[in-house]
Amino acid sequence: xxMTRRDFLQASLATLAACAAPKAGGPGGAPSAAAPTKILxxxxxxxxxxxxxxxxxxxxxxxxxFNRGKTNPGKFTDVEQLHGDRNGKLEALAGRKWDVVIDTxxxxxxxxxxxxxxxxxxxxxxxxxSSISAYDESIPPGSDEDAKIAQLSDPATEDVxxxxxxxxxxxxxxxxxxxxxxxxxxxxxxxxxPGDPTDRFTYWPVRLxxxxxxxxxxxxxxxxxxxxxxxxxxxxxxxxxxxxTGTFNAVGPASRTSMRSMLEACQPAAGPKAGxxxxxxxxxxxxxxxxxxxxxxxxPAGGPESGMSQVSIARAVAAGLRFRPLPETARDTLSWxxxxxxxxxxxxxxxxxxxxxxxVLAAWKASRG
Ligand SMILES: NC(=O)c1ccc[n+]([C@@H]2O[C@H](COP(=O)([O-])OP(=O)(O)OC[C@H]3O[C@@H](n4cnc5c(N)ncnc54)[C@H](OP(=O)(O)O)[C@@H]3O)[C@@H](O)[C@H]2O)c1
Numbered sequence: 001x002x003m004t005r006r007d008f009l010q011a012s013l014a015t016l017a018a019c020a021a022p023k024a025g026g027p028g029g030a031p032s033a034a035a036p037t038k039i040l041x042x043x044x045x046x047x048x049x050x051x052x053x054x055x056x057x058x059x060x061x062x063x064x065x066f067n068r069g070k071t072n073p074g075k076f077t078d079v080e081q082l083h084g085d086r087n088g089k090l091e092a093l094a095g096r097k098w099d100v101v102i103d104t105x106x107x108x109x110x111x112x113x114x115x116x117x118x119x120x121x122x123x124x125x126x127x128x129x130s131s132i133s134a135y136d137e138s139i140p141p142g143s144d145e146d147a148k149i150a151q152l153s154d155p156a157t158e159d160v161x162x163x164x165x166x167x168x169x170x171x172x173x174x175x176x177x178x179x180x181x182x183x184x185x186x187x188x189x190x191x192x193x194p195g196d197p198t199d200r201f202t203y204w205p206v207r208l209x210x211x212x213x214x215x216x217x218x219x220x221x222x223x224x225x226x227x228x229x230x231x232x233x234x235x236x237x238x239x240x241x242x243x244x245t246g247t248f249n250a251v252g253p254a255s256r257t258s259m260r261s262m263l264e265a266c267q268p269a270a271g272p273k274a275g276x277x278x279x280x281x282x283x284x285x286x287x288x289x290x291x292x293x294x295x296x297x298x299x300p301a302g303g304p305e306s307g308m309s310q311v312s313i314a315r316a317v318a319a320g321l322r323f324r325p326l327p328e329t330a331r332d333t334l335s336w337x338x339x340x341x342x343x344x345x346x347x348x349x350x351x352x353x354x355x356x357x358x359x360v361l362a363a364w365k366a367s368r369g
Contacts, residue, residue: 037061037241040098040123042086042115043105044079045072047195048129048188051233052102053079059237066093067105086111090118100240102127108158108167109174116178125243127184127236128175132249132311133165134187141223141310145187145247172247184244186236189251189311190297193229193329194336200296201226203351204266205334211272215357217295218281220260224297225251225309228329235321248316252323256310259298265326268334279364287360294352 039056043049044065053076056063064080082092086105093115101123106112116126136148150166157163175183192201207214232250239248263276281291281300291298299309313321337345352360 034241037100037237038064038098039237039240040064040066040093040096040101040119042066042101042103045075046104047197048191048229048233049104050075050195051193051229052104052237055230055234055237056240058234059241061237061241064096064098086115088114090114093118097122099123100125100127100243102129102236102240103175104129106171106175107160107164109170110158112171113174113178116175120179120182125182125184125240125245126175126179127186127240128172130168130172130185130187131165132187132189132251132308134169134172135165135308135311137165137305137308139307139311141307142312143307143310144312145249145315147307147311182245184239185247186232186239186250187248188227188232189225189249189309190227191229191232192226192333194332195229196333197349199349199351200292201329202333202337203296203348204263205268205330206337206348207351208263208266208274209268209272209334211274213361214263214274214276215289215295215352215361216259216263216276216278217284217289217291217298218259218278218300220258220263220276220278222259222281222298222301223256223310224259224262224299225257225311225313226253226262226297226326226329227251228324231321231323235316235319238320244319246315248319248321249311249313250316250321251311251313252321253326254313254317254323257326262297262326266330268331277361277364279360283364283367284360287363289352289356289360293350294356296350 039061041049041052041063044053045067049065053063064082065076066082066084068085069081069083084090084092101115101119103112103115103126106128112128119126134150135143136150139147149169152163152166152170160167172185190200196202227250231252235250267274284295289295291300291303299305
């Protein structure tokens with residue numbers, strides 16, 4: 001089945017809803033000297049949430065989680081957890097006060113409005129985790145936070161699979177309407193690292209560690225953008241501690257990074273050496289090998305969505321977002337993956353199958369005589 005980046009996002013959302021991430025990222029950053037920030041996370045137990053919890057704890061902040069108790073229920077036994085449902089069961093939040101709420105689990109504006117209106121009198125800041133997908137997919141490379149936003153064709157829709165990005169943009173507006181001037185909107189690109197339940201970036205360090213001939217997409221020069229969940233979580237907690245507001249693209253690495261450099265970063269120092277065979281985008285298209293879905297992280301330069309992997313991060317970098325080296329992310333992701341049960345590793349959630357990879361490589365060689 002062929003999958004575009006948008007299809008893959010939609011499928012990933014379904015997977016995320018159905019699965020629980022068993023591991024968290026590590027702490028990032030020194031404890032803050034100021035009074036601890038009281039942080040409420042709407043969510044907190046899958047992937048970004050745990051990185052936020054670890055970063056907040058490392059800074060001496062005080063964290064409360066609000067969720068349904070379904071995803072990784074035993075994860076944080078030493079953190080206050082309130083239970084309810086964002087879709088109308090918010091009683092556990094009433095009568096409480098926090099400095100900052102971080103909303104990692106808002107996907108439709110009605111539900112974001114419910115929590116933002118309820119919490120407006122009892123929190124200073126609302127941090128909404130949006131996405132680069134909030135932009136119109138046609139934005140040009142280098143676009144900043146003022147780029148064209150995705151529009152809902154039906155303003156009443158709550159179909160997250162069909163309208164993920166435009167709904168995220170509508171959620172941003174709902175939060176701002178409830179708490180004018182008190183909202184921080186974070187628009188991450190692809191979030192990666194240990195604990196990632198989607199296996200997108202993970203595909204590459206795992207594939208390279210297996211060795212042999214690896215199908216690599218394009219010329220190698222196509223730009224990629226990813227952000228380590230631990231860097232993102234640490235920076236977001238810093239922003240919360242500073243009570244920052246505004247809108248920020250949040251992705252890395254710090255400078256332009258090609259698919260080739262990313263794969264070089266994913267090549268483990270020890271273990272079998274993989275050989276990369278770069279196959280042009282046009283041939284892959286003919287073979288129905290899809291960017292993003294079959295070849296995770298890759299968006300061909302010059303294609304219709306190429307701006308989505310080349311957004312400007314100048315504003316976030318000026319506000320302190322920093323990035324660990326990509327080889328560190330790859331190494332830690334691989335060792336996290338190797339710690340997972342064999343049944344989980346037998347069913348990767350992204351990337352081309354080994355059988356199909358062999359077929360495409362054979363077809364490529366045959367085409368060249
Ligand atoms: N992954 C990426 O590459 C990427 C890229 C760009 C943006 N983003 C955004 O980043 C965020 C990351 O999310 P995450 O899943 O890693 O966050 P998380 O905070 O680690 O996990 C999601 C949490 O939401 C809770 N939750 C789900 N439905 C709920 C409901 N109806 N009521 C109360 N709690 C509910 C879940 O717990 P229960 O199930 O127990 O309720 C879980 O604790 C998302 O907003 C996503 O759109 C992700």
